[in-house]
Amino acid sequence: MLKIRNGRDFVGGVTMIFAGLLFIWFGRNLEVGNSFQMGPGYFPTALSLVLMAIGALIILQSLVVEAERVEPQRPNWKAYFLVILAPIGFGVLLSGLGLAPTMFFLIVGVATASRYANWRHSILLGLFLAVCSVLLFTRLLSLPISAFGPWVPFLGDLS
Amino acid sequence: MDIFSNLWLGASTAFLPMNLLYGFVGCLLGTAIGVLPGLGPTATIAMLLPITFGLPPESALIMLAGIFYGAQYGGSTTAILINLPGESSSVVTAIDGYQMARNGRAGAALATAALGSFFAGTVATILLAMAAPPLAAVALNFGPAEYFSLMVLGLVASVALASGSLLKAMAMIVFGLMLGTVGTDVESGTPRYVFDIPELYDGLNFVAVSMGIFGICEILRNLESEQERSVGVKRVTGLMLTMSDFKRIIAPVLRGTALGSFLGVLPGGGAMLASFASYAMEKRISPNRAEFGKGAIEGVAAPESANNAGAQTSFIPMLTLGIPGNPVMALMVGAMILQGITPGPNVISDEPALFWGMIVSMWSGNLMLVILNLPLIGLWVRMLTVPYHLLFPAIIGFCCIGAYSINNSVFDVFVMAGFSVIGFALSKMRFEPAPLLLGFILGPMLEENLRRAMLISQGDPSIFLRSPLSLSLLIFAVVVLALVLSPSISRKREEAFTE
Incomplete structure (x- = not known):
């Protein structure tokens, strides 16, 4: 057998x-x-x-052939879920929300995958990267995404 | 001499202020990611590729190359200072380098690494300049059959020299080749595996694929074993080497450079193998071998020269034959294709400014790194205090925008997400992602040459054996495979990777 x-x-x-x-x-x-x-x-x-x-x-x-004994890594389901979901969320939200809010939600959301995350850091990082990415990608590299999409009231760019 | 006029042409390209600037940015970025564990050059180059689309080809490739060898420098800094190799190629440097740092000789270790790397980089650049034109000239006579055999040899050798299971690495190559067939078939115009998705008609985008299997996948693995880093570094003093240090490092640097240059040219070789092999060799033949593991300066000098030499010479097959030996080179091939340049032996004659400019920029980049690195060590160490829980969301953010900006479509973002899942599942089953990427990049070229060769021979497969060049390439591939499978060598190979 x-x-x-x-x-x-x-x-x-x-x-x-x-x-x-x-x-x-x-x-x-x-x-x-x-x-x-x-x-x-x-x-x-x-x-x-x-x-x-x-x-x-x-x-x-x-x-x-016998497998060598290795200590299995404890799976971190929460991290897998968040990290894999993040780009999908990014893709779904980008056209509606625009770059800045999408980036902010992406960062704050995915940061919770870490055991050491804390809300204050994540929110600050999210704001910082949202501003940076808008400046770098919509202003300097002129990608065709608006900073705020049509779903955002008042700020949104409907064109 | 022809070579001088060529180098002069290269210098006039590489020393344009704009190219110097991009080279500098590349080296700086490369050092930074080399310092940061958990972010490798493959993922970074994939992430930054979309940004370089708008640049002229010379600047784009100079910057990407700078990232690659900058990472070799950065990786050794953290290996020496805090025993945390930032790159796989500096793992062995940590053994003796960190001991030296504990003995209060961190400055000497860093200086040895920098000088050894610079010397090796210079030699490897000259080697590249001398070896490339004749190699490309030979390759210009290659027909489809020879090309096919050459690519087979390249793929076989790249598995042979990689670590881990041979069978699994072969499976990854074949799987990569299969993924390369997605998209419109060039010969017949028939769409293959596109599922009526218009974005897939051009094939899977290699930037999105590599960001998924290298960038995002690395994050998944890092989050499993996440630990807070505590960094305690003393001030680094005494960067000058004494006379006796100099005497001790000359021979190891020379040996490391020679071995690294040789191993770098081999497909699948490159920086990591070079550093491991040269450390193992030095440990056997050095007159001070008793000191190894306790802070022998030779244990820093040899692997650091070897990894830099290997990193530089791994450009040789990529630039002259269009055949990438490691994932970073695969990305460079992809970058060339995106810039509208067909990689292969024609690059030297068609794009001399690009070719020689890149070679000269490697030397100037090495010089910049030596000058840059030593005074900036304080900054690099401070970078290490950036905790990972702030770093990885930023990486994911940039990967998403990077994937989007390839074609300004979110489809590539989804491709990236999909391949992060595939890459992670494969890594759980202990399949290495590197051969997959090599297969993926070479797939279309391999198929095209196979079909052309068979058309020429009217369906007779013996065409691969009738051409003497093609035959010898195939024989060489078989020999390489046989060597790896033979028990004594496979034991040695295991040793080399565990040591």
Whole structure:
């Protein structure tokens, strides 16, 4: 009876095989062609097969080679959630709120991911970076974002 | 001599006031991020790439290069002063450098690091200037088959020299190559893996991808093991080296420079490997080997010269062949493409001012760093007191704006967020992100050359074996792989990385 000796590598190998299958599935309508005249699907399909083969080897290795004992990091779910959500929030809010408020909320929000955060520091940092980014990006580098978007009453730039 | 007129052309580009200024800004930024642990040159260069779009190509690349070697200097400063290597390439410097600092010889250690780096940088620059034109001339005769084999060799060697599992690194390369196929197929115009999203027709943006897997992902990992840093540094005095110090560092600096220059050229090599290898070598052959670990000045001189030499010479394959050996070089290739320059052997003849200007700017940048670093040490140390809980929100903020500004669209911000998740999941399974980025950058070129070669040979794969150059490149790749897999070497490799 085979035993999984290295769970992390086993999952890694399965993930690689899954990734290969995904590329094959989504590329199923691409013309593969032949090795003389390769179609758009040839290279990705070939790579997917190679990736799946490597994935299988990784799985095989995880059944044979014992994993070294490492102290696992305690997962910090709050930090993962906030740090990954932050850019998404930024993208969603930017066009409506404008750069300054978006930046401020992003900084204050994401700062709470740290164990050492304190509100006073975060708010000051948020204000500081909001002002800096507006000056640097809308004034100096003239990106097409307004400092305040249409959702902000009175200050908002509706144009 | 031809080389002098070339260097003269380079000097007239590099010493333009504007380029000097951007070089200076790059070095300054590089040193700063080198000092700050948890923020590496890869993430910083990715973050700043969008800002350089508006600059002329020379200034943009000079500044980005400055960040890269500035980081090598900055990393060693904190390694010596507080035993906290800011960069992976200065990990070994911390061993003896910090002991020297505890013995009250911090000044001497810093001066040794700076002088050794400067000497190595100068030698490596000359080497780069001499080796690049003939290499590029050889590469100009490369057909698609040779190019394909060269890229395969580059990718294979970059896994061989990286740390960690070989299989996993290969998986990451292949996955990176696959990600590179997203977007419109150049030959047939067919959209691939775009899911009817118009932004994807140009492919995944490499700046967004690298900010995700290096910048944001690094933050996720740092927040797991977050600790308050307490920094207690005494005043640094006595920057002058004594005569006996000088005598002791000459040989290690020379050896470190030679080894570092060699390892830097290899794909996957570069600064980190160079510093580890030269420390290990010095520990074996130095007449003062008993002092190693207790504050031997050779233990600072050798790895510091080696890492700087390696950092400089890793530009050679990137500039002459268009093949990046490490993630930073991959970003430089990307920066060139964004500036409308096709990386490869044509750069020297098509853009001589850019090419030679960059080379000369490396030397002038090194000079600036020596002059800059020693008097500014107080400032760098104070930077360390910036707590991480203020630093990381700022990094995330700048990454978001940076991603947005690539195409002025929030789509790239979402791509970045997506790749931070992918990168983090992969790192949890102990897959290294660096080969992924190399594969991603080289993917389109690799595919194009493969398809062209097969068209020429009418579908006969033996074309890769019939051309002698292509054959020898492939044989070399196989030899490299075999060497890594052979048990004795893999044990040595393990040793080199644990030491």
